[in-house]
Amino acid sequence: MTKRSFIPVLLVALSATATPAFAFDGSDNPGVDNRDAKAENGLGREEARAIGRDECSEFKTNFSENKSQFGKCVSAVAKSLRQPGVSAREACRASDLSHKPAEGEKRSDFSACVLAAKEANQEASS
Numbered sequence: 001m002t003k004r005s006f007i008p009v010l011l012v013a014l015s016a017t018a019t020p021a022f023a024f025d026g027s028d029n030p031g032v033d034n035r036d037a038k039a040e041n042g043l044g045r046e047e048a049r050a051i052g053r054d055e056c057s058e059f060k061t062n063f064s065e066n067k068s069q070f071g072k073c074v075s076a077v078a079k080s081l082r083q084p085g086v087s088a089r090e091a092c093r094a095s096d097l098s099h100k101p102a103e104g105e106k107r108s109d110f111s112a113c114v115l116a117a118k119e120a121n122q123e124a125s126s
Contacts, residue, residue, distance in 0.1 A: 043081055043124060051123065052077030055116035061105050062112040072097055073113045080117040081124055088117030 043051070052074035056063060063070035072095040080091035092113035101108045107115075 045078070045082070048078035048081040049074060051081060051120045052116070055120045055123075056113070059107075059112035059116060062102075062107065062109050065102070066109075069097060069109045073109070073116060076113050077117045077120045081120055088114050088121060091117055
């Protein structure tokens, strides 16, 4: 075999081994099925976040200065609503909120988050 005839044979062999045996279409991705799934309590993602916004907004003195902390509170409340077995305290602890009250606040951002999540869980269960 000469060099000229060897190169096309090599390219064909390499291209055959580089292509997968099947094409991935994403249909077996577990995230696709759960995208709009509802939690056990029947709340969708948007509903849980709306309840979180309502409950966290009751603690305006805690979150008026720092919108990032407000978003973390909303996320933690939604998480405690949607995921069974995650308590309000666990959800708020995972969001890394401040445990010290800032000047002029009655409670820390963490405590406000826990109270908001507990109220949201009571509201959702009734």
